[in-house]
Amino acid sequence: MLILLVSGFAFTTWIQEYSEYDPVPIPASQQRLGGDAKKGLEYLITGDYVKGGIPYSAFVMGLGKDKRNFLQREGKNEKLPFEYTAITASNGEILVAPNCLQCHAQVFEDKLYIGMGNTFIDFTQNDKLNVKNLKALESWLKLMAPKKYQASKAFIQVAKAIGPYLHTDVQGVNAADRLAALLVAHRDPVTFQWNDSVLLDIPEDVIPTDVPAWWLLKKKNAMFYNGFGRGDFGKFLGASNLLTVVDTSESNEVDTHMPDMLAYIYSLEAPKYPGTIDNALAAMGETVFINNCSKCHGTYDAAGTYPNLLIPSAVIQTDSMLYKSNYSNPQFVEWFNKSWFTRGDHPARLEPFNGYIAPPLDGIWATAPYLHNGSVPSLEALLNSDLRPAYWSRNFDKPAYDYEKVGWVYKKQEQPGKNVYNTTKPGYSNAGHTFGDRLTEAEKKAVLEYLKKL
Numbered sequence: 001m002l003i004l005l006v007s008g009f010a011f012t013t014w015i016q017e018y019s020e021y022d023p024v025p026i027p028a029s030q031q032r033l034g035g036d037a038k039k040g041l042e043y044l045i046t047g048d049y050v051k052g053g054i055p056y057s058a059f060v061m062g063l064g065k066d067k068r069n070f071l072q073r074e075g076k077n078e079k080l081p082f083e084y085t086a087i088t089a090s091n092g093e094i095l096v097a098p099n100c101l102q103c104h105a106q107v108f109e110d111k112l113y114i115g116m117g118n119t120f121i122d123f124t125q126n127d128k129l130n131v132k133n134l135k136a137l138e139s140w141l142k143l144m145a146p147k148k149y150q151a152s153k154a155f156i157q158v159a160k161a162i163g164p165y166l167h168t169d170v171q172g173v174n175a176a177d178r179l180a181a182l183l184v185a186h187r188d189p190v191t192f193q194w195n196d197s198v199l200l201d202i203p204e205d206v207i208p209t210d211v212p213a214w215w216l217l218k219k220k221n222a223m224f225y226n227g228f229g230r231g232d233f234g235k236f237l238g239a240s241n242l243l244t245v246v247d248t249s250e251s252n253e254v255d256t257h258m259p260d261m262l263a264y265i266y267s268l269e270a271p272k273y274p275g276t277i278d279n280a281l282a283a284m285g286e287t288v289f290i291n292n293c294s295k296c297h298g299t300y301d302a303a304g305t306y307p308n309l310l311i312p313s314a315v316i317q318t319d320s321m322l323y324k325s326n327y328s329n330p331q332f333v334e335w336f337n338k339s340w341f342t343r344g345d346h347p348a349r350l351e352p353f354n355g356y357i358a359p360p361l362d363g364i365w366a367t368a369p370y371l372h373n374g375s376v377p378s379l380e381a382l383l384n385s386d387l388r389p390a391y392w393s394r395n396f397d398k399p400a401y402d403y404e405k406v407g408w409v410y411k412k413q414e415q416p417g418k419n420v421y422n423t424t425k426p427g428y429s430n431a432g433h434t435f436g437d438r439l440t441e442a443e444k445k446a447v448l449e450y451l452k453k454l
Contacts, residue, residue, distance in 0.1 A: 023296065023309040024353070026221040029231050032259040032346055040264030043257045044100060044114075045071050048087040052155030052244030053097035055148040056086055058137060070112035082112060089151035097155075100240060103174060103211050108271075108366065109401070115268040116366055117211025119374060119408075120396055123168040123175045124419070131163040155244050158194065161186060166206065169428065170421045171396055173208035173374050177322070181332050183242040189339035192245050200331045207321050207427045210374035212359065213367050215268040219298075219360045221308040225372040226323045227357040228333075228350045234258030235341045235348035237265075248340045270363025273452040275403040285450030288443045292435065296358035300454050312355040318432030319373055326352035361454050368407035375423050375430035378407030379451060383436030383444045389413070390430075393420045406448060 043049070053059075056076060065079035076086035076094055083102045089095050106116040138156050141149035162182040166175045185200040187193065209225065223229030229236050234255065241254045290299060298306035313320055326333055333350045341348045356372055370376040377394065381387040391413035400409040416422040423430040436444060 020312050020314045020354075023307075023311055023315075023358070024355075026227050026308040026310060026357070028221045028308075029233070030346075031232065031262065032234055033263075035259030035261070035263030037260070037263040037267040040257075040260035040262070043260060044264060045073060045082070046077060046085055047099075047257065048085070048097070049238065049241050049254045049257070050085075050097040050099065050243050051087065051241070051246075051250065052089075052152065052158070053084075053087060053095035054137060054152050054155065055141070055145065056094040056096050058141070058148070059084070059096040062133075070107070083118075091147060091151050093148050093151035095151055095155070098243075103176060104214055109274070113271055113366065115214030115265070116271075117213055118174075119172050119210065119369065120399070121174060122171040122396075123166050123173070123206075124171050125167075131160055134160050134163065154194075154246070157196075158183075158186075158244060161196065165202065168206055168208055169425060170208075171419060172369070172394070172421070173428075174211050175206055175208070176211070177209060177325075178206045180239065180242070181329075184332060184335045184339075187242065187245075189335045190248075192242070192248050192251060192340060200335065201329070203325065203329050205321065205325075205427060207325055208373045209322065210367075210369065210372060213270070213363055214265050215270045216360045216362060218266040219306045219308075219362075220357075222351075222357065225356050226326070226353050227308075227310050228326065228352050229348065230351050231342075231348035232346040233348075234262055234346065237261050239341070251340060270454070271366055273365045275452070277452050278449050281446050281449040282453050283450075285443075285446035285448065288439065288447050289450055292439065293447070297361050300361070306360050307358075309358050310353050310355055311358050314355075316355055316432050317434070318356065318371055319375070319427060319429035321427040322372060323352065323354060323356060326350070327354075361451065364454055365406055365452050370407070371430065371433060373428060375421065375428055377410040377421075378402060378405040379448055380405040380407070380444075382433065383439070383448060385431075385434045385437055388423070388430045390423050391416055391420050406452065 060079070066081045069078055070082045080086060080096060082105060083099060084096050085099045087095050087097050101114065103118050103121065105112060105114045106118045106120065108116065134156055138149070141152065162179065165182055166178055168175050181202060185198050185202050186195050188195070212225070217223070217233065223233060223236050238251065238254050238258050241251055245251055296307065296309055296311060298304060313323065333352060336350050364379065368378060370379065370382045376382045376388055377392055389412040392410045393413055394408050394410040402409045413420050422428055439447065
């Protein structure tokens with residue numbers, strides 16, 4: 001066991017003495033099991049874990065009513081997009097709050113899949129928290145609907161403060177890590193009280209990430225791409241409450257629902273591949289996979305196992321900005337590790353690592369694009385680094401799935417431009433994970449076919 005010191009704050013890690021090339025096993029974290037999955041789903045799609053938002057009437061006026069009702073919700077929620085929830089403010093006003101499905105659900109061929117990472121999300125123009133629109137709404141509410149303004153004041157205040165700093169270079173990548181940093185930079189770690197002034201240094205770069213599938217969590221001993229989310233997963237799941245939380249008494253109430261939320265997430269299964277599979281070829285691919293990939297990613301037969309390994313940067317060689325940020329900006333790790341999240345009977349903590357976790361591959365067909373930053377558009381290109389485009393784009397208005405290459409249909413571009421994924425930029429690199437390059441073309445094809453079955 002090592003004792004690490006980050007900016008004067010000591011915390012423990014169970015990483016023993018390994019070389020810079022050795023995979024590091026992650027020990028299991030104790031979880032609050034026994035929750036009710038049905039209650040968890042209900043809280044997920046109708047609960048008020050985010051306790052602020054904008055007035056229902058203003059939301060409907062601005063965006064209109066959604067007629068699809070993927071979640072089959074009733075009442076005010078019936079006409080809201082699945083990623084929003086109607087809640088009741090303390091003064092009785094109805095607000096519309098963002099929910100977890102902003103990032104953790106996606107429509108695929110006209111069907112909503114809860115737990116699938118949202119790779120359509122758009123932070124390129126700060127669409128989620130557009131400051132110009134928020135200021136206009138604030139002025140109108142103050143003048144015309146003061147009661148509605150009082151109900152939504154806290155949310156607008158926070159949104160205006162963080163909105164300008166969530167901009168990503170391309171649609172489809174997520175700014176969740178940036179959002180978390182901005183929220184904690186304005187909050188006291190013990191009381192969660194909001195401060196209009198920034199209390200921590202915030203780096204300039206917004207590091208893009210893809211969203212891991214929720215159905216993988218039940219296999220994991222740690223959360224997040226670098227496996228630094230240790231301890232109670234429920235504490236991390238409830239962190240969305242930081243958007244509008246008043247104090248930790250509110251966080252304690254939200255936390256009581258987290259065992260149910262975790263039970264629901266653990267109940268999720270990877271969706272079956274909807275295309276055709278050549279079973280003979282897939283059987284050949286399974287043998288190649290077991291011999292070349294299973295050490296890190298596990299096995300997927302009836303007795304399947306998952307090793308929970310952290311892969312050092314010297315081995316994986318993928319874009320380093322995400323894990324390096326925990327060391328170059330230790331103030332955020334320090335904030336978390338002395339905060340409310342680490343207290344009580346079910347504490348959580350952060351333990352940085354120079355590298356990334358090798359994830360389970362259940363439902364990998366549904367998790368394109370690939371790598372932690374979504375820089376590789378297809379599984380075919382993940383297995384063959386020569387096929388990875390330096391610049392590429394895809395149609396977000398009419399997305400199409402490529403059942404041959406296994407991933408979203410994309411277009412290779414010759415140069416960077418608007419809505420073009422530029423892998424030459426820091427944080428957006430598609431380098432690393434070149435293990436598939438060692439396989440023959442026949443082996444790559446076979447493994448690709450096998451991965452469709454997971």
